[in-house]
Amino acid sequence: MRECDELIRFSERFCNKDFINKVVGVSSMETIVEMSKKGIKPEWLGEIAEYEKVELDMLIRLISRGEVVIPRNVLRNEDFSPRAIGRLMKTKVNANIGTSDDYINVDEEIEKAIVAQKYGADAVMDLSTGGNLDEIRKKIMRVVNIPFGTVPIYQAAKNCRKVVDMDEDDFFRVVERQAKDGVDFMTIHAGVNWNSIERLRKSKRLLGVVSRGGAITIGWMLHNQKENPYYENFDYLLEILREFDVTISLGDAFRPGCIDDASDRVKFTEFILLGELVERCREAGVQAMVEGPGHVPLDEIETSVKAMKYVTRNAPLYLLGPLVTDIAAGYDHISAAIGAAIAGMSGADFICYVTPSEHLALPTVEDVREGVIAARISAHAADLVREGQRENARKVDYELSLARKNLDWERQFSLSIDPEKAREIWNRRKSSSDACSMCGELCAIKLVKEAFDKN
Amino acid sequence: MRECDELIRFSERFCNKDFINKVVGVSSMETIVEMSKKGIKPEWLGEIAEYEKVELDMLIRLISRGEVVIPRNVLRNEDFSPRAIGRLMKTKVNANIGTSDDYINVDEEIEKAIVAQKYGADAVMDLSTGGNLDEIRKKIMRVVNIPFGTVPIYQAAKNCRKVVDMDEDDFFRVVERQAKDGVDFMTIHAGVNWNSIERLRKSKRLLGVVSRGGAITIGWMLHNQKENPYYENFDYLLEILREFDVTISLGDAFRPGCIDDASDRVKFTEFILLGELVERCREAGVQAMVEGPGHVPLDEIETSVKAMKYVTRNAPLYLLGPLVTDIAAGYDHISAAIGAAIAGMSGADFICYVTPSEHLALPTVEDVREGVIAARISAHAADLVREGQRENARKVDYELSLARKNLDWERQFSLSIDPEKAREIWNRRKSSSDACSMCGELCAIKLVKEAFDKN
Numbered sequence: 001m002r003e004c005d006e007l008i009r010f011s012e013r014f015c016n017k018d019f020i021n022k023v024v025g026v027s028s029m030e031t032i033v034e035m036s037k038k039g040i041k042p043e044w045l046g047e048i049a050e051y052e053k054v055e056l057d058m059l060i061r062l063i064s065r066g067e068v069v070i071p072r073n074v075l076r077n078e079d080f081s082p083r084a085i086g087r088l089m090k091t092k093v094n095a096n097i098g099t100s101d102d103y104i105n106v107d108e109e110i111e112k113a114i115v116a117q118k119y120g121a122d123a124v125m126d127l128s129t130g131g132n133l134d135e136i137r138k139k140i141m142r143v144v145n146i147p148f149g150t151v152p153i154y155q156a157a158k159n160c161r162k163v164v165d166m167d168e169d170d171f172f173r174v175v176e177r178q179a180k181d182g183v184d185f186m187t188i189h190a191g192v193n194w195n196s197i198e199r200l201r202k203s204k205r206l207l208g209v210v211s212r213g214g215a216i217t218i219g220w221m222l223h224n225q226k227e228n229p230y231y232e233n234f235d236y237l238l239e240i241l242r243e244f245d246v247t248i249s250l251g252d253a254f255r256p257g258c259i260d261d262a263s264d265r266v267k268f269t270e271f272i273l274l275g276e277l278v279e280r281c282r283e284a285g286v287q288a289m290v291e292g293p294g295h296v297p298l299d300e301i302e303t304s305v306k307a308m309k310y311v312t313r314n315a316p317l318y319l320l321g322p323l324v325t326d327i328a329a330g331y332d333h334i335s336a337a338i339g340a341a342i343a344g345m346s347g348a349d350f351i352c353y354v355t356p357s358e359h360l361a362l363p364t365v366e367d368v369r370e371g372v373i374a375a376r377i378s379a380h381a382a383d384l385v386r387e388g389q390r391e392n393a394r395k396v397d398y399e400l401s402l403a404r405k406n407l408d409w410e411r412q413f414s415l416s417i418d419p420e421k422a423r424e425i426w427n428r429r430k431s432s433s434d435a436c437s438m439c440g441e442l443c444a445i446k447l448v449k450e451a452f453d454k455n
Numbered sequence: 456m457r458e459c460d461e462l463i464r465f466s467e468r469f470c471n472k473d474f475i476n477k478v479v480g481v482s483s484m485e486t487i488v489e490m491s492k493k494g495i496k497p498e499w500l501g502e503i504a505e506y507e508k509v510e511l512d513m514l515i516r517l518i519s520r521g522e523v524v525i526p527r528n529v530l531r532n533e534d535f536s537p538r539a540i541g542r543l544m545k546t547k548v549n550a551n552i553g554t555s556d557d558y559i560n561v562d563e564e565i566e567k568a569i570v571a572q573k574y575g576a577d578a579v580m581d582l583s584t585g586g587n588l589d590e591i592r593k594k595i596m597r598v599v600n601i602p603f604g605t606v607p608i609y610q611a612a613k614n615c616r617k618v619v620d621m622d623e624d625d626f627f628r629v630v631e632r633q634a635k636d637g638v639d640f641m642t643i644h645a646g647v648n649w650n651s652i653e654r655l656r657k658s659k660r661l662l663g664v665v666s667r668g669g670a671i672t673i674g675w676m677l678h679n680q681k682e683n684p685y686y687e688n689f690d691y692l693l694e695i696l697r698e699f700d701v702t703i704s705l706g707d708a709f710r711p712g713c714i715d716d717a718s719d720r721v722k723f724t725e726f727i728l729l730g731e732l733v734e735r736c737r738e739a740g741v742q743a744m745v746e747g748p749g750h751v752p753l754d755e756i757e758t759s760v761k762a763m764k765y766v767t768r769n770a771p772l773y774l775l776g777p778l779v780t781d782i783a784a785g786y787d788h789i790s791a792a793i794g795a796a797i798a799g800m801s802g803a804d805f806i807c808y809v810t811p812s813e814h815l816a817l818p819t820v821e822d823v824r825e826g827v828i829a830a831r832i833s834a835h836a837a838d839l840v841r842e843g844q845r846e847n848a849r850k851v852d853y854e855l856s857l858a859r860k861n862l863d864w865e866r867q868f869s870l871s872i873d874p875e876k877a878r879e880i881w882n883r884r885k886s887s888s889d890a891c892s893m894c895g896e897l898c899a900i901k902l903v904k905e906a907f908d909k910n
Binding site for chain 1: 667678786881888902
């Protein structure tokens with residue numbers, strides 16, 4: 001699709017979708033939920049079931065119940081590599097990239113997208129807010145073939161001189177434009193309304209709102225004294241999304257931005273509103289995920305995750321972090337990896353990476369690699385104990401440890417989460433023995449093996 | 456003490472300890488448990504209580520019950536900065552350094568020790584097995600003033616041509632020699648005996664034994680068909696340790712080396728043996744900690760930690776990792792940080808760092824920094840929810856988040872876990888606004904503050 005979006009744009013005006021489908025080779029214009037309900041099983045759905053090692057019928061049931069989503073714009077063709085997110089599926093990882101006003105280097109963002117996919121991200125979100133946003137988005141979409149997400153309100157806000165100058169139509173116009181470009185999932189902060197703002201006012205939050213999309217929405221509402229258009233006209237929003245089968249990711253505008261704000265009434269208010277909106281998405285046949293906090297102390301993560309799962313009736317849960325302390329600037333990928341692993345063990349389905357630059361700067365390409373790997377470690381650690389994936393995940397660790405036992409280094413590298421990095425460290429100080437330079441001849445594995453063999 | 460060990464050695468031969476005490480300025484030759492039981496309160500103990508923000512009397516009670524240890528060789532003087540490890544205390548971090556046969560660079564090990572202390576390690580263990588071990592140990596002890604630990608059996612093994620050639624006396628001779636050098640705590644694998652080896656034989660472990668000290672002991676036992684001297688002559692061992700008030704860290708020879716081996720019967724057998732030995736340490740007035748696994752899946756960590764706390768009646772728990780997956784070679788500091796945070800939340804007291812080089816090579820100086828910081832993130836995250844430390848720890852996060860709200864970057868850096876790193880990343884791409892280059896003018900904190908201020 002990516003090479004032929006001009007054709008799509010043109011044909012949209014004159015043709016029905018079946019015709020477009022034929023012309024541009026799109027596999028199907030039916031939404032995934034529609035197909036699941038009708039029992040249609042496109043080939044790629046079978047491939048997903050195989051990848052996830054679940055029964056196809058089970059996958060279809062979960063999709064039609066809204067417990068699994070497959071972010072996949074209806075305009076995608078067979079080049080695309082979709083992912084299933086939700087119950088019983090492997091825990092997935094997203095990488096955020098994109099420019100800001102302060103730093104616009106499109107080539108670097110493209111490289112980040114490539115690196116993110118190379119190191120195992122299951123999705124990429126373009127959060128650009130600087131430069132020509134349409135162009136940047138299209139360029140990035142051209143280099144990756146995994147689910148691609150955006151936060152449309154960023155573009156809406158950037159199109160105006162001042163954020164508060166947007167009119168209601170601007171909110172929807174960008175959604176439509178990006179949907180037509182083939183975006184697979186969009187974060188939309190529809191849970192911001194006068195009710196949640198009232199709860200925010202009554203709270204004693206230290207850091208208030210740390211979600212950019214949430215902040216834009218709140219700023220706009222307060223200035224214009226109008227309800228959040230995404231909330232007020234949610235049905236209209238769903239119509240647009242449904243047309244392109246865009247998965248909505250219900251944004252957590254009120255995620256706590258520090259440990260002191262964690263698990264407060266504002267956050268739970270938003271959970272409830274998002275739960276209501278999930279129901280409406282399901283009724284409208286729009287795939288929906290829900291986004292979660294933020295900064296959460298270790299012992300509150302499980303409750304957060306489970307509460308969100310309860311009130312959304314098992315909507316796929318997409319988590320940023322959570323960060324388990326506020327003081328790890330420079331190492332927030334580690335703070336987030338801790339939180340994400342516990343969240344994953346508690347039921348989170350989709351982990352948004354955090355890079356070492358979080359809270360400080362736009363990430364570098366190397367940061368993207370570090371962030372993706374850290375999130376993948378959490379995801380895999382969670383899969384080792386996750387319903388439906390436990391057996392599959394453990395096979396990998398078993399195989400690696402078998403190679404470790406046999407001191408088979410090449411096989412260890414190939415099964416490692418980042419083979420290049422593992423080999424690089426090992427090569428740095430090659431051991432004179434067949435063990436590694438950490439223990440040399442005093443390798444425990446060797447010693448005991450020899451002792452038992454002899455005795 | 457460090458500058459005058461020659462004097463001590465000389466005077467030991469001719470003087471009683473009270474005399475040495477006067478000559479070399481050692482503050483007291485009484486053990487900490489003795490002092491606690493007698494109600495003697497040396498000044499440094501008051502300083503520890505202040506640092507930990509606990510009542511001095513409470514600290515003394517915990518020490519005399521063996522729920523807190525203060526590794527501090529009786530030969531230490533006032534230059535030494537002791538740490539309390541155990542219930543209600545801050546979670547502590549240890550950094551392992553040391554040579555191997557494959558790589559002997561004493562200057563680098565010295566630098567690692569300095570870096571470990573600089574970045575916040577509470578203790579350093581010298582695990583050297585290559586080069587002149589006495590010399591290396593003394594050199595490292597000269598550059599750090601935090602608790603210093605060793606695994607004496609490494610030196611005993613290195614002193615012989617073959618590990619199995621050691622005689623029983625060798626096991627104790629090194630303990631005494633290192634105690635006289637001022638070592639504060641020693642890992643001793645006294646829980647290896649014919650019973651635990653029998654359990655190992657009956658198990659179906661994939662990786663068997665991955666503890667070096669454990670492997671040496673088992674190898675020696677099998678070859679010589681003799682009981683582990685540390686187990687068989689445990690009272691004699693305690694006599695030596697008690698004389699110098701060396702804290703014993705009961706080593707986990709049978710810690711699982713992979714996810715597949717986690718939480719098996721062998722491990723629980725060792726827990727029980729270590730619990731018995733803890734009681735004997737307490738009876739003998741020797742401070743004791745217990746070491747724990749290893750590789751453990753996310754959902755088994757809490758049980759592991761609590762079981763160890765139960766069977767040892769709250770002995771301070773010293774954990775390596777645990778690693779939550781086997782496949783993160785190159786990033787095992789992250790895998791360990793995840794495990795350590797959950798372990799800390801569940802009651803672990805002392806975290807041994809893991810570096811990115813784990814399983815692959817001896818760590819570099821930079822690896823040591825990364826490892827220490829990762830472990831400190833886990834320790835602090837645990838302290839945020841830890842009985843006795845919760846309030847203290849949360850103040851730091853509150854202050855940092857307040858600075859974040861005020862966009863006060865200098866204060867954010869100074870409160871961060873690694874101020875240099877945080878400043879370096881921020882400076883990399885300075886924002887044109889007072890926010891950071893991640894969001895620039897679209898900073899959520901700024902947007903909402905302005906909106907609320909105006910409305």
